[in-house]
Amino acid sequence: MTAQIQIKNLHKYFEKLEVLKGINLEVHKGExxxxxxxxxxxxxxxxxxxxxxxxxxSGEIIVDDVKITDSSVNMNNVRRHIGMVFQxxxxxxxxxxxxxxTMAPLELKLKTKAEADDKAVELLKRVGLLExxxxxxxxxxGGQQQRVAIARALAMEPxxxxxxxxxxxxxxxxxxxxxxxxxxxxxxGMTMVVVTHEMGFAKDAADRVLFMDEGxxxxxxxxxxxxxxxxxxxxxxxxxxxx
Ligand code: ADP
Ligand code: MG
Numbered sequence: 001m002t003a004q005i006q007i008k009n010l011h012k013y014f015e016k017l018e019v020l021k022g023i024n025l026e027v028h029k030g031e032x033x034x035x036x037x038x039x040x041x042x043x044x045x046x047x048x049x050x051x052x053x054x055x056x057x058s059g060e061i062i063v064d065d066v067k068i069t070d071s072s073v074n075m076n077n078v079r080r081h082i083g084m085v086f087q088x089x090x091x092x093x094x095x096x097x098x099x100x101x102t103m104a105p106l107e108l109k110l111k112t113k114a115e116a117d118d119k120a121v122e123l124l125k126r127v128g129l130l131e132x133x134x135x136x137x138x139x140x141x142g143g144q145q146q147r148v149a150i151a152r153a154l155a156m157e158p159x160x161x162x163x164x165x166x167x168x169x170x171x172x173x174x175x176x177x178x179x180x181x182x183x184x185x186x187x188x189g190m191t192m193v194v195v196t197h198e199m200g201f202a203k204d205a206a207d208r209v210l211f212m213d214e215g216x217x218x219x220x221x222x223x224x225x226x227x228x229x230x231x232x233x234x235x236x237x238x239x240x241x242x243x
Contacts, residue, residue: 002065003026003027003028003062004027004028004029004031004063004064004159004160004191005025005026005027005050005061005062005063005160005191005193006025006026006060006061006062006063007023007024007025007026007046007049007050007059007060007061007062008024008059008060008061008062009022009023009024009058009059009060010022010023010024010046010049010056010058010059010060010061011023011056011057011058011059012042012045012046012049012054012056012057012215013057018215019042019045019215020042020045020046020049020056020215021214021215021216022059022216023046023059023215023216023217024217025210025217027160027191027193028191029159029189029191030189030190030191031191031192031207031208032186032190032191032192032194032205032206032207032208033192033193033194033206033207033208033209033210034194034195034196034201034202034205034206034208034209034210034223035047035193035194035195035196035209035210035212036195036196036197036199036202036209036210036211036212036238036242037210037211037212037213037218037238038213038238041212041213041214041215042212042214042215043164043195043212044164044165044195046212047084047162047164047193047195048164049061050063050082050160050162050193051075051078051079051082051084051162052068052075052078052079053084056069063078063081063082063160064081064159066078080108080110080156080158081156081158081159081160082158082159082160082161082162083153083154083156083158083160083161083162084153084161084162084163084164085146085149085150085153085161085162085163085164085166086149086164086165086166087164087165087166087168087169088169089137089142089145089146089148089149089169090149091137091145091148091149091152092137093136093137093138094136095136095137096133096134096135096136097120097124097129097132097133097134097135097136097137097140097148098117098120098124098133098134100137100148100152101116101119101120101123101124101148101151101152101155102116102117102119102120102155103152104152104155104156105119105155105156110156116155119155120133120151120155121133123151123154123155124148124151126151126154126181126184127147127148127150127151127181128147128177128181129144129147129148129151132144132148141171141174142169142170142171142174143170143171143173143174143175143177143178144174144177146166146167146170146174146178147177147178147181150166150178150181150182150185154185159191160190160191160192160193161185161190161191161192161193162192162193162194163182163192163193163194163195163196164195165195165196165197166178166182166194166196167179167196167198168197175198179198179200179201182194182201182205183201183204183205186205194206197242199227199239199242199243202223202226202227203223203227204223206223207222208220208221208222208223209221209222209223209226209227211226211230211232211234211235211238213234213235213238218232218234218235219231219232219234219235226239227239227243
């Protein structure tokens with residue numbers, strides 16, 4: 001079986017700063033990979049390279065057999081299949097919840113108004129927020145806004161979901177409701193790459209955990225191994241601080 005995401009010898013520089021130093025990674029269909037590591041280690045940059053919010057300096061990224069590092073690739077086509085959820089939910093403040101969710105599929109003419117509305121209803125049910133369909137984002141808590149942001153990403157019917165610290169900006173009491181939605185998505189077979197500091201989520205939901213430090217994947221293991229028997233001294237030091 002070929003991997004859904006293949007990353008080969010990926011390097012990324014910002015000016016003279018080498019942020020990714022030869023990343024090799026394969027993610028299979030339906031797999032949930034959690035990316036952990038200290039601040040500044042390159043986790044966000046790696047995620048952003050996968051949907052080309054950042055241009056890799058060298059190396060290859062292949063998503064669903066399309067070499068997205070080729071300059072000829074239509075990135076809008078690729079991005080349609082890759083949903084991304086950020087720490088800051090970035091909902092459009094002047095649009096209702098429903099409008100936030102239906103905007104992209106309508107603009108891209110992927111769905112009729114009726115189809116897009118139906119999909120919004122289905123997704124809001126799934127994230128437990130159907131009663132909020134006509135409210136404005138500012139009327140929602142942070143956890144609710146993040147659940148809407150997940151629904152908005154899912155409205156494009158992506159094959160892959162990337163999450164960059166989706167719970168880091170939330171008050172502690174709202175973290176659980178967002179993780180629950182992500183766990184359900186994982187259980188439904190979504191391919192997910194999740195940058196997170198929520199080790200509990202990684203333990204419960206990840207198939208594999210990667211520890212990144214200084215632009216390198218230092219260690220890669222099942223959650224059981226990573227959290228009970230980490231091998232790399234840097235991993236041990238990091239986990240001592242966060243667990
Ligand atoms: P992480 O997500 O693990 O905290 P990042 O990928 O955000 O790490 O950042 C890795 C390094 O790249 C950091 O030193 C950061 O300052 C630097 N960096 C990230 N984005 C940019 C950018 N757009 N321009 C210059 N430096 C950047
Ligand atoms: Mg980051």
